Amino acid sequence: MTASTPVDDTAGDLRVETTAADRASRRGWPVGALALAALVVVPIGFLAVSVLNPNTEVWRQQWDTRLPGQLVDTAVLLVGVSTGALLLGSSLAWLVSAYRFPGSKAFGWLLIAPLAMPSYVLGFVTLSVFGFTGPVQNQWRDWFGRDAWFPEVESMGGAIVVFTFVLYPYVFLLARAALADQAGSAYDVARSLGASPTEAARRVVLPMLRPALAAGVAVVMMETLTDFATVQYFGVDTVTVGVFRIWRGTFDRDAAAEFATLVLVVALMIIGIERIMRGRARFGEAAGAAAGLGPRRLEGAKAWGAFAACASVLLLAFLAPTLQLASWAYGEVTGPRGTPNTERFLEFLGNSVQLAILTAIVCVLASVFIANGSRFVSGRSTGIAARLTAVGYAVPGPVVAMGVVLSLVALDDVLEGIGLGLPGAVATGSLVGLVYAYSIRFLAPGLNAIEAGMAQVPEEVTASARSLGARPSTIVRRIHTPLARTSVVTGAVLVAVDALKELPIALLLRPIGFNTLPIWTFNLATESRFEQAALPALAIIVVAMIPVALLSRQLSRGVERA
Amino acid sequence: MRNVKLRTVLLGLVASAGALLLSACGSDSEGTIQIYTGRHYDLEAAFEAFSDEFNIDIEFLEGSDAELRERIQAEGDDTSADIYMTVDAGNLAIATEQGLFAALDSPILDGAVPDELRDPDGHWYALSARARTIVYSTERLSPDEIPTTYEELAEPQWEGRVCMRNSSNAYTQSLVASLIGNLGYDPALELVSGWADNSRIMSNDVILLNSIRDDRCDVGISNHYYLARELEEDSNYPVGLVWANQDDRGVHVNISGAGVLANADDPELAQQLLEWLATDGQNLFVDGNNEYPVNPDVAPEPLIATEFGETFVRDSTNASEWGLLNADAVRLLDEADYE
Numbered sequence: 001m002t003a004s005t006p007v008d009d010t011a012g013d014l015r016v017e018t019t020a021a022d023r024a025s026r027r028g029w030p031v032g033a034l035a036l037a038a039l040v041v042v043p044i045g046f047l048a049v050s051v052l053n054p055n056t057e058v059w060r061q062q063w064d065t066r067l068p069g070q071l072v073d074t075a076v077l078l079v080g081v082s083t084g085a086l087l088l089g090s091s092l093a094w095l096v097s098a099y100r101f102p103g104s105k106a107f108g109w110l111l112i113a114p115l116a117m118p119s120y121v122l123g124f125v126t127l128s129v130f131g132f133t134g135p136v137q138n139q140w141r142d143w144f145g146r147d148a149w150f151p152e153v154e155s156m157g158g159a160i161v162v163f164t165f166v167l168y169p170y171v172f173l174l175a176r177a178a179l180a181d182q183a184g185s186a187y188d189v190a191r192s193l194g195a196s197p198t199e200a201a202r203r204v205v206l207p208m209l210r211p212a213l214a215a216g217v218a219v220v221m222m223e224t225l226t227d228f229a230t231v232q233y234f235g236v237d238t239v240t241v242g243v244f245r246i247w248r249g250t251f252d253r254d255a256a257a258e259f260a261t262l263v264l265v266v267a268l269m270i271i272g273i274e275r276i277m278r279g280r281a282r283f284g285e286a287a288g289a290a291a292g293l294g295p296r297r298l299e300g301a302k303a304w305g306a307f308a309a310c311a312s313v314l315l316l317a318f319l320a321p322t323l324q325l326a327s328w329a330y331g332e333v334t335g336p337r338g339t340p341n342t343e344r345f346l347e348f349l350g351n352s353v354q355l356a357i358l359t360a361i362v363c364v365l366a367s368v369f370i371a372n373g374s375r376f377v378s379g380r381s382t383g384i385a386a387r388l389t390a391v392g393y394a395v396p397g398p399v400v401a402m403g404v405v406l407s408l409v410a411l412d413d414v415l416e417g418i419g420l421g422l423p424g425a426v427a428t429g430s431l432v433g434l435v436y437a438y439s440i441r442f443l444a445p446g447l448n449a450i451e452a453g454m455a456q457v458p459e460e461v462t463a464s465a466r467s468l469g470a471r472p473s474t475i476v477r478r479i480h481t482p483l484a485r486t487s488v489v490t491g492a493v494l495v496a497v498d499a500l501k502e503l504p505i506a507l508l509l510r511p512i513g514f515n516t517l518p519i520w521t522f523n524l525a526t527e528s529r530f531e532q533a534a535l536p537a538l539a540i541i542v543v544a545m546i547p548v549a550l551l552s553r554q555l556s557r558g559v560e561r562a
Numbered sequence: 563m564r565n566v567k568l569r570t571v572l573l574g575l576v577a578s579a580g581a582l583l584l585s586a587c588g589s590d591s592e593g594t595i596q597i598y599t600g601r602h603y604d605l606e607a608a609f610e611a612f613s614d615e616f617n618i619d620i621e622f623l624e625g626s627d628a629e630l631r632e633r634i635q636a637e638g639d640d641t642s643a644d645i646y647m648t649v650d651a652g653n654l655a656i657a658t659e660q661g662l663f664a665a666l667d668s669p670i671l672d673g674a675v676p677d678e679l680r681d682p683d684g685h686w687y688a689l690s691a692r693a694r695t696i697v698y699s700t701e702r703l704s705p706d707e708i709p710t711t712y713e714e715l716a717e718p719q720w721e722g723r724v725c726m727r728n729s730s731n732a733y734t735q736s737l738v739a740s741l742i743g744n745l746g747y748d749p750a751l752e753l754v755s756g757w758a759d760n761s762r763i764m765s766n767d768v769i770l771l772n773s774i775r776d777d778r779c780d781v782g783i784s785n786h787y788y789l790a791r792e793l794e795e796d797s798n799y800p801v802g803l804v805w806a807n808q809d810d811r812g813v814h815v816n817i818s819g820a821g822v823l824a825n826a827d828d829p830e831l832a833q834q835l836l837e838w839l840a841t842d843g844q845n846l847f848v849d850g851n852n853e854y855p856v857n858p859d860v861a862p863e864p865l866i867a868t869e870f871g872e873t874f875v876r877d878s879t880n881a882s883e884w885g886l887l888n889a890d891a892v893r894l895l896d897e898a899d900y901e
Contacts, residue, residue, distance in 0.1 A: 065896035127765075133772035146777055154765065232730060233765050235901065245730050248628040250889035251656045398629065405636045412640070508633065512596050512623040512642055523602040523624055528768035528788070 029373035029472075033385035036366050040389045040440050043403030046410075047257035048264070058246070058255040066242060074238040074266060076156060077163075077231070078221050084164030085220045089171025090213055092310060094201070097179040100295045101303040107310040108176070109552030114317040115169040116544035118501040118518065119223075121537045122162050123230040124530050125321040127153065159234035163224050165317035170223075171216035173490075177555065178212035179205070188294070214277035215448060221270045222444075225263065226396040229503070239263050240396050253402070260399045267394030271387075322541060328534035339535045341520060348536070352516040352543060355506070356499040358431075359438040360492040363446040366439070367491055370447060371454045372476050375462055386447065393444035397504035404437040404509065430511060437505045442498045446491035453487020454480065486554055493551040500544045517543065594619040595831055598634060599647040600627035601818060608846035612838055618831060627653040627732070634662055639825050644832040647820035650732045651688075652739070654819050655885030658685040663821040666833055674840040674857045678880045679817055686821035688881060689839050690853040693805070693874075694737050695813045697789055698781045699774050700802040709781055711807045712741070712814075716756025725770045725782035726761040729895040733767075733785060733816060738891040739884035740814045740877060747894065754898040763901040768792075774801050785816075790852035790866050805874040812875035818853070819881070 095101075096108045130136050130153045137150050151157065186208060190200035228240045239262050247256035298306055332339045341348075370389065373382040392400060457480055465475045481488060503518040510516070517540045524533035595618060602624050609620045623630070627648040634641050634657070646662065648654055657663055663685035671680070671687050679688035696715070698708050709715055715724050727734045741750040762779060764770040767788040773779055792799045806813045820839075822832040839847050840857055848855045849863040862872055884891075 061893060061896070065893075065899070127769070131769065132778050133769055133776045138776060141776075154769075232728070235728065235763060235765060237901070241730065245892060248626065248732070249730070249735055249892035251628060251652070252889065253632060402629075402632060405633060409636050409638070507625050508629050510623070512598075513621045515624075519624070527602055528766045 029377045030379060030381040030385070033370050033373040033382045036370060037385040037388035039436075040392050040443060043400065043407040043437075043440065044264075044391060044395055045403075046406045047399060047403050048261050051258050051261050054258055055252075055255050058250075058252070059258070062242070062246075062259075066237065067239075070237050070239050070242045073156070073236050074225070074240075077159060077236055077238060078224055078266075078270075080156070080160035081163040081167065081224045082217045082221050084160055085168040085171050086213060086217050088164060088313065089168040089173075089216060090175045090209070092168070092313065093172045093175035093179060095306050095310065097176055098201075098295055099298045099306060101298040101306040103307055103310065104295070105556075107314070109549075109556050110314055111172055111310060112169045112548055112552050112555075113314065113545065114166050115173075115497055115551075116541050116548045117166050117318060117321065118503075118537070118540060119163060119166045119227060120229040120233075120503070120525070121325070121521070121540070122166050122317075122321055123159075123233040124525060124533070125324055126158065126162055127233055128530050129324060130158075154233070154235050156234070156236055159231055159236045162230060162234070163220075163227075165313075167220040167223055168313075168317075170219045171213060173551075173555070174212040174216040175209055178209050211278045214274045215452075217277065218270055218274035219445060219448075221273075222267060222393050225266055225270065226394070228396060228398075239266065243396065243399065247398075257399070257402075260395065263396060263399075264391070264394055267391075270394070271390070322538070325534040325538045325541070328531040329538050332532055332535060337532070339532045340524070342535070344515070345539070348515050348517050348520050349539065349543065351514055352500055352518070352540075355431075355434065355438065355516065356496040356547075358435045359442060359499040360446070360496040362435060362439045363443050363495045364450070364488060364492045366443060367447040367450040368476065368481060368488065371451045372472070372480060375454065375459075375480070376472050386451065389447060390444040392440035393442065395441070397441060397502060398508055400441050401437050401505045401508040404433055404440070408433055408436075431514075434506065434509045434511075437509055438499050438502060441502070441505060442495045445494040445498060449487050449491035449494060450484065453484030453490075456487075457483045486557075489554050490551060493547040493554075496547045497544050500547075501540060593617065593831070594621060595644050595828065595835055596621045596623070596642050597645045597647055597820075598623045598625070598630045598643040599645075599820075600625065600630060600649045600653070601647060606847065606850055608839060608843045608850070611846055612835060612843060616834075618835075620835070631657050631660075631662070634823065635660055637825075641823065641825050642827070643823055644826040644828055645820050645835065646823055647689075647818070649816075649818045650736050651817050651819065651881035651885035652732070652736060652888035653885070654681070654686040654821065655882040657821065658882070659886075662823055662825075664824045664826065664829055666822055666836075668833060668837060670837040671833075671840055674837075674844075674859075676856065676858065678878045679819075679856050681821070681882060682880075686819050687836060687840060688817035688819040688856045689836070689844075690818045690848040690851070691815045691856055691876075692818070692853050693786045693813050693815050693876070694733055694783060695786060695806045696781060696804050697771060697774060697784045697801050698804065699777070699800060701800045702777070702780055708802075708804055710804060711810075712737075712783070713753060715760065715781065715783070716753050718760075720760045720781065722760065722762075723780040724757065724761040725764050725773045725779040726757060726900075727767060727770060727783070728763050728765055729892070729900045731766075735888050735891045735895070736816050736884055737783070737814050738894055739887035740879060742887050742890055742894065743879055743884050744811055744877070747890065751894050751898055754894060754900055758898050758900040761900075771801050775799065786854075786866065786870055787852040790869065793869055794852075794865060803870055805871075807877075808875050811879075812877040815854075815876045817856070817881050 092107075092111055096104050096111070128134055132153065134153075137153075140150055141148055186204050187200050190204040191197070195203065225238070226240060228238075228244055231238050231241055239259065243256050243259045243263060246252060246259055297303075329339070333342070366389070370382065370386050374386065395403075461479060461483070462475060465479050466472075470479075501518060503522055506516050506519055507522065510519070517536050520536040521533050521540065524530075524536070597620060599622055612618065613620055623643070625633075627650060630646065630648075631653050634643055634646055637643075646654075646657060658681055663681075666684040666687075668684065671684070675687045675689075679691070680686065696709055696712070709720070714720070729735070738750065738754055741753060744750075745753065762773070764773060764782075767784045768791075770782050770784055771788060771792055774782055786803060789799075789801060789803055792801070820836060822829050822836065826832050844855050844857045844860045845863070848860075852863065852866050854862050854866065861867065
């Protein structure tokens with residue numbers, strides 16, 4: 001009897017503490033999440049303010065000339081790339097998940113590899129090899145005469161193919177994870193009830209995949225929308241290209257910022273489309289029942305057909321361009337000219353890696369905070385905060401960078417005003433500003449992955465932990481994060497890969513003398529020295545393969561567990 | 563164990579970030595010149611030679627002209643840059659308007675750089691010249707067919723036979739700006755519309771030249787040094803160059819130039835570098851990229867001197883004039899439906 005009293009006392013204390021912590025966190029989580037959202041939104045808002053006082057002259061002039069065409073190009077490109085990536089990504093994911101054929105396991109992770117290939121690199125390799133003046137078409141004309149038909153490479157079609165090849169892995173990744181996690185038992189049930197394999201796939205599996213496919217397509221569209229280098233190789237005139245024409249050509253930053261809001265509007269439409277595509281579907285399977293597809297073995301021609309499909313995608317999207325780069329790089333290194341700055345390679349590499357890791361850390365910490373916020377506090381503000389932080393992903397890199405410059409300069413001025421002036425050019429040209437801008441841009445992919453992982457941690461687990469008196473911070477550290485570990489790693493990796501490939505922000509915001517691998521590539525590629533740019537481009541791919549391989553390992557473990 | 567290791571790694575990263583931040587904050591060490599530059603030929607031997615000769619360090623921040631200018635403006639007093647260097651006149655003119663440059667009083671630069679290639683008040687100086695002129699197929703055009711003026715390329719007989727650079731490119735814009743300056747807006751619009759009707763648009767000059775080689779088009783307009791580069795690799799490269807408009811205003815010459823910033827930490831040193839680049843270092847500065855010197859006392863490098871010639875009539879409008887017309891040029895290109 002006497003022993004039970006202290007226990008009761010402790011229990012009473014815990015309850016009190018829990019409610020106190022509750023009250024604190026009910027304030028803390030939303031405030032924190034909204035503060036993070038503000039950090040993302042403010043720099044972009046700095047530019048968007050110009051829209052309140054629009055330069056109607058520029059808008060009318062653009063509307064009379066290029067803008068209609070740019071809107072059409074943007075729409076065609078987005079529809080083309082998202083369709084291509086959706087078909088390629090989901091069918092490859094289905095192949096490697098639902099069937100066994102030679103190499104099917106290896107393809108399961110190899111097919112993610114194109115994630116390491118920056119689109120501007122695949123763009124210039126494609127043009128150099130398959131363009132009108134490249135070796136392929138010259139050989140073609142030698143064989144079939146000078147007027148022999150060949151598809152126009154420097155075209156919308158060429159751009160769609162290149163973007164599809166570098167971006168389909170986003171759809172593939174998410175579709176494959178979804179197939180591994182949940183689709184299995186439903187498919188089996190449908191089959192046992194007499195549905196044919198295709199019918200079961202179409203009527204049961206596909207609807208279940210909808211949220212994953214929608215999320216993948218949304219990422220693909222954002223990446224395509226904000227690109228401004230690759231599209232120009234192919235003569236595609238999107239609204240993002242329009243922003244830079246105005247900025248660099250007319251020297252009118254305000255007008256360019258106004259046009260950037262047009263890009264933002266398109267991005268909001270993409271988010272809307274994602275919501276619609278996702279539908280009202282919320283599929284959770286009872287714990288224990290979740291299972292991946294039991295793969296069927298393919299035989300003979302079918303097996304080799306599946307192998308050929310996977311192998312050709314891998315070859316075209318990744319192996320062939322990488323080998324082409326390697327051969328150019330070898331030619332340059334052994335040739336008389338040499339690639340400039342090779343002796344500083346380690347320095348560039350170190351800078352790139354450091355940036356990628358710091359950005360990944362910042363984004364993961366912020367994402368974990370926001371994703372947990374909505375778990376502990378039900379309310380609109382954390383949800384709104386989460387959606388707001390996605391805005392950065394929808395804004396082209398240079399626009400983010402300029403916004404960061406302007407807001408940091410304003411902050412510097414304010415600090416100086418109250419006598420806390422910082423020495424030197426803190427506003428720009430510091431690693432802090434650089435990581436800040438990168439994080440604004442890439443928080444969304446990290447957050448998406450981590451939110452998806454958190455969604456799979458049952459509410460009951462959180463509730464039990466809290467009823468046992470654990471503080472929210474402890475739950476995050478000791479329960480949620482370990483349970484959602486795969487998705488935390490996925491988020492970190494997606495951010496790191498994007499950061500390794502990122503060019504325009506570093507171009508604008510880096511400290512003097514601080515160069516990254518993409519900048520090294522850019523300096524040569526803008527002068528059309530593509531063969532000299534091969535070595536640095538190759539270096540980006542090799543380095544980006546490390547996180548991609550990490551992701552593959554993580555993913556195949558997940559698949560095996562399921 | 564794992565956690566401890568991770569924590570060490572994180573701490574290390576944060577510490578190194580902090581160190582970098584501090585080093586970025588700290589002002590110049592003595593004897594360092596910092597250059598924000600739109601030139602990406604960091605192979606440039608000239609700067610190395612200067613460093614060696616005067617024992618002065620030079621640091622670069624490469625980028626695109628307009629964005630670097632925005633950054634200098636935003637950084638204000640805090641900028642670490644001493645010199646702003648561009649590959650076109652437009653941004654130099656705008657930077658002058660924005661008050662970013664100091665006005666230099668340099669008899670050396672005034673003597674070395676001709677009037678039309680510098681700002682009258684010494685805010686900026688051209689350091690190298692690149693002609694944007696007509697290139698043609700030496701295999702398919704007979705000498706009397708070769709067009710000799712920009713205007714000819716708008717004539718109907720060239721329909722489908724011209725390759726041009728896209729309108730987002732600064733070189734295209736500055737050529738069109740010079741047309742506006744010389745001919746007036748409406749005649750220039752008519753001319754550029756004619757180009758647009760006749761042309762295929764290319765994303766860079768190298769592809770443009772190769773397209774002439776491979777019989778996609780017969781003529782085009784390119785910067786002279788891209789052709790020099792091709793000829794360096796293959797002396798039988800089947801594309802030739804003709805200086806445009808030699809009987810009237812002369813060929814359009816764009817510049818790469820620089821000025822010392824009003825907020826430079828070490829303006830004397832920066833000025834010394836520009837003076838050296840325009841005189842003793844002029845050859846080293848222009849030769850690596852096959853550009854023409856701005857200093858009349860300096861001879862161009864042998865390849866362009868023999869292949870293209872040393873003397874030709876240049877459009878002598880001051881570079882800053884078409885610099886300020888650049889925004890109009892972008893509008894005109896839009897209205898001409900030039901891709």
